[in-house]
Every structure is written in C-alpha cells, then in structure tokens.
Amino acid sequence: MAGERFDLEPSIQALLRDLGISPARVLRRAALPADLFSRRPIELSVPEYYRLWDALDAEGNAAAERNLAVDIGKAISVEFFSPPIFAALCGPNLTAAVQRLSAYKPLIGPVRLEVDTADALTITYGWPSGPKPPALLATTELIFWVALARIATREQVRPARVTMPNPPADPTAVENYLGTRLRKARTYSITFAAADAGRSFLTENEQMWHVFAPELRRRLADLQASATVADRVRAALTETLPAGNASINAVTNQLATSARTLQRQLSQEGTSYQAILASTRENLARHYLTNGDLRTSEIAFLLGYDDTNSFYRAFKSWTGTTPDGLRASALAGA
Missing domain, CATH: 3.90.1520 (H-NOX domain)
Structure with missing residues (x-):
C-alpha cells in the first residue's frame, strides 16, 4: 500500500x-x-x-x-x-x-x-x-x-x-x-x-x-508522496519482480533516482534495499503459496530468482520451512 x-x-x-x-x-x-x-x-x-x-x-x-x-x-x-x-x-x-x-x-x-x-x-x-x-x-x-x-x-x-x-x-x-x-x-x-x-x-x-x-x-499523488521510501521501494518491487528483475537498478529507474541516493534514504529510515527485497519476496511467496495453484518453479520466477533451488534456500531462511511445507499447512488449515 x-x-x-x-x-x-x-x-x-x-x-x-x-x-x-x-x-x-x-x-x-x-x-x-x-x-x-x-x-x-x-x-x-x-x-x-x-x-x-x-x-x-x-x-x-x-x-x-x-x-x-x-x-x-x-x-x-x-x-x-x-x-x-x-x-x-x-x-x-x-x-x-x-x-x-x-x-x-x-x-x-x-x-x-x-x-x-x-x-x-x-x-x-x-x-x-x-x-x-x-x-x-x-x-x-x-x-x-x-x-x-x-x-x-x-x-x-x-x-x-x-x-x-x-x-x-x-x-x-x-x-x-x-x-x-x-x-x-x-x-x-x-x-x-x-x-x-x-x-x-x-x-x-x-x-x-x-x-x-x-x-x-x-x-492520490499526495498520498504517494507521504509514503516512506521503503513503501515506494516495496511498491516498485511488486511490479518489477514478476518481470524477473530484482535489481536495484530496476527500482531506481522506476522511482527516477540513483542507487546511491536510494540506499542513503533507506539507511536514514533504518533499513536497506536487500532487507526490503527479502521481506517483499517473503510476503509475495506466502501470498502465491496460499492463494493460488502456481508451481514452485513459477513462484521462483515471479520473485526474480534464476533457479528454484535459490528460492528454496531463501524461503527456508525466512520461514524455517519449505514452500511445499507452508502450502501443505495452509491447505490443512483451510
């Protein structure tokens, strides 16, 4: 938002x-x-x-x-x-x-x-x-x-x-x-x-x-202007990740700023590009796994990963479980 x-x-x-x-x-x-x-x-x-x-x-x-x-x-x-x-x-x-x-x-x-x-x-x-x-x-x-x-x-x-x-x-x-x-x-x-x-x-x-x-x-412009830099980066990532691009350059191009300026602004807010990228990927991964029938390989692509194994390792580090484990838990709960 x-x-x-x-x-x-x-x-x-x-x-x-x-x-x-x-x-x-x-x-x-x-x-x-x-x-x-x-x-x-x-x-x-x-x-x-x-x-x-x-x-x-x-x-x-x-x-x-x-x-x-x-x-x-x-x-x-x-x-x-x-x-x-x-x-x-x-x-x-x-x-x-x-x-x-x-x-x-x-x-x-x-x-x-x-x-x-x-x-x-x-x-x-x-x-x-x-x-x-x-x-x-x-x-x-x-x-x-x-x-x-x-x-x-x-x-x-x-x-x-x-x-x-x-x-x-x-x-x-x-x-x-x-x-x-x-x-x-x-x-x-x-x-x-x-x-x-x-x-x-x-x-x-x-x-x-x-x-x-x-x-x-x-x-609407006032609302967007009042958002934090971190909010704007999350919104930009939501658009760039499905295209397979997780780079900071893709985000800076969309926000019309430089990577150096963006990193400095995020640092002032107590966060970093990599931290926001990881949290955005985790939130989107949870959404895809519990709200659809996408295969794990497709989710990995939508999150900007080059291969499924990289996504598996990252997801395990975020959640302590695997994508398949989370999906099975969600289905059992439903």
Missing part, C-alpha cells in the same frame, strides 16, 4: 444513524477518539480502520438478529458516496467504474483491487500483509459492487460468481441479496457477466468526471 492512513467519509455518521447504530458507541468500542467523526479529514491507520469495522460489527449485531453487511448494502445511497466512488458512478458502465475506482481505492481504504476483464468482469481483493480484514468489511466490499450496479442501472443486477475464504455459517441473507451462491475460495472476489458489466449507467456524467478527476489525481 502506498500510504499508511486512509480517509473516512463524514457521511458515515448518517449511514450509522440509518442503520440504528450509535456512532459514539462504535468509536468507544473501537478505542478511537470520541471526536473522530468531527475531524476533517477523518484519517485512520490500517489497525484503526480494522478496529472500526470490528466495532461496527459488534454494535450492529448486539441489539438484534440481522445481517449487517446486507443492511449496509440496502442502505447505501448516492449521498453516502465519497468523491472517488461518485466519480466511478459517473462512468458509462460497471467496467469503467471498477477501473476508475481501482486506481483511487487507496484513498479510501487499505485494499488493492485486481481487475480482470478477459471474458467477464472479475474484481479480486488484495489486503495488507498482517491481520486478516474483518469479515464485515470484506463482505460489505463485495456487496458494494452489486449495490453500485443496481443504483446506476436501475436493474436488479446479479453477480455470476462470488468467492470468500470463509463464507458465513448461514449465508442465506447474503445470497438472497446477491442473487447467487457464495463459493469458498482463497480470495475475496466477485464476477459479473460481460453483459451486466457493460450495461449502461443511467448516472453517466462525463462532465462531472472531468470535475472530479484532477482533485482525485492530486489526492
């Missing part, structure tokens, strides 16, 4: 009120400042963001039997949308909306969207390394796309496929809202048929998009 803090829209108070949930109780349960919602901007770190959603889940389900993710989907309206989401709503169809929002999603949450438009429209979620995202947050993210499509087209759009690592014990409410079954998989994803992805948005407004776009680009 490029930045460490994410904006929370002030309209969340209105949403909470519509859901019958006390904003003050949510903040207290999440151990967040009582005046948080009155601040401008409202910014949260990843742990704070997760605590807020955990608290919302606990408060929302404390008083009555309900499915809060579905209730949020039903309560969503244009007045609750942040500028990036409203800009997406101005697009011609769902595919354009997803592509726009995937670029600006870092402004409003600790998540990365992978978009595949080959045969259909598939949106796959990538979360920061560390604790898993709250189930309510992840489920609401999937429901959001259905709500957006229905608001924009005024049609009862249904996804073709929805996956999550741990579907709820009773998925009835979520499945009834989505109009499709939940499938267990290693990632949170949602797929729309090409016809629904290309269905015209009645809310299309290119003039409004041109109003939003410059400010969104500025905010």
Whole structure:
C-alpha cells in the first residue's frame, strides 16, 4: 500500500444513524477518539480502520438478529458516496467504474483491487500483509459492487460468481441479496457477466468526471508522496519482480533516482534495499503459496530468482520451512 492512513467519509455518521447504530458507541468500542467523526479529514491507520469495522460489527449485531453487511448494502445511497466512488458512478458502465475506482481505492481504504476483464468482469481483493480484514468489511466490499450496479442501472443486477475464504455459517441473507451462491475460495472476489458489466449507467456524467478527476489525481499523488521510501521501494518491487528483475537498478529507474541516493534514504529510515527485497519476496511467496495453484518453479520466477533451488534456500531462511511445507499447512488449515 502506498500510504499508511486512509480517509473516512463524514457521511458515515448518517449511514450509522440509518442503520440504528450509535456512532459514539462504535468509536468507544473501537478505542478511537470520541471526536473522530468531527475531524476533517477523518484519517485512520490500517489497525484503526480494522478496529472500526470490528466495532461496527459488534454494535450492529448486539441489539438484534440481522445481517449487517446486507443492511449496509440496502442502505447505501448516492449521498453516502465519497468523491472517488461518485466519480466511478459517473462512468458509462460497471467496467469503467471498477477501473476508475481501482486506481483511487487507496484513498479510501487499505485494499488493492485486481481487475480482470478477459471474458467477464472479475474484481479480486488484495489486503495488507498482517491481520486478516474483518469479515464485515470484506463482505460489505463485495456487496458494494452489486449495490453500485443496481443504483446506476436501475436493474436488479446479479453477480455470476462470488468467492470468500470463509463464507458465513448461514449465508442465506447474503445470497438472497446477491442473487447467487457464495463459493469458498482463497480470495475475496466477485464476477459479473460481460453483459451486466457493460450495461449502461443511467448516472453517466462525463462532465462531472472531468470535475472530479484532477482533485482525485492530486489526492492520490499526495498520498504517494507521504509514503516512506521503503513503501515506494516495496511498491516498485511488486511490479518489477514478476518481470524477473530484482535489481536495484530496476527500482531506481522506476522511482527516477540513483542507487546511491536510494540506499542513503533507506539507511536514514533504518533499513536497506536487500532487507526490503527479502521481506517483499517473503510476503509475495506466502501470498502465491496460499492463494493460488502456481508451481514452485513459477513462484521462483515471479520473485526474480534464476533457479528454484535459490528460492528454496531463501524461503527456508525466512520461514524455517519449505514452500511445499507452508502450502501443505495452509491447505490443512483451510
């Protein structure tokens, strides 16, 4: 993730009120400042963001039997949308909306969207390394796309496929809202048929998009500028490693700096290029091993290793186990 803090829209108070949930109780349960919602901007770190959603889940389900993710989907309206989401709503169809929002999603949450438009429209979620995202947050993210499509087209759009690592014990409410079954998989994803992805948005407004776009680009640039040098190196490595290039020169070319300057800046932050390279490789290796069916040799290539044996030795030094051992443990846990 490029930045460490994410904006929370002030309209969340209105949403909470519509859901019958006390904003003050949510903040207290999440151990967040009582005046948080009155601040401008409202910014949260990843742990704070997760605590807020955990608290919302606990408060929302404390008083009555309900499915809060579905209730949020039903309560969503244009007045609750942040500028990036409203800009997406101005697009011609769902595919354009997803592509726009995937670029600006870092402004409003600790998540990365992978978009595949080959045969259909598939949106796959990538979360920061560390604790898993709250189930309510992840489920609401999937429901959001259905709500957006229905608001924009005024049609009862249904996804073709929805996956999550741990579907709820009773998925009835979520499945009834989505109009499709939940499938267990290693990632949170949602797929729309090409016809629904290309269905015209009645809310299309290119003039409004041109109003939003410059400010969104500025905010995204500010967010990226506020990232540490180490953050920027990790982001660059995520792009250069799959091409088989783990060299510092590949990163410096992307960041428009020199190797000497980069090493000095990293040293000032208490780290080094080699340390970031190793941690990035480890995180990506864990992701590939537990979220896909790639062969070990393919993973080694995607991490910029010349041969599989080098990857095996490095992985053993990071984790104390082998790639095959980690994958077997992950499958046993699942």
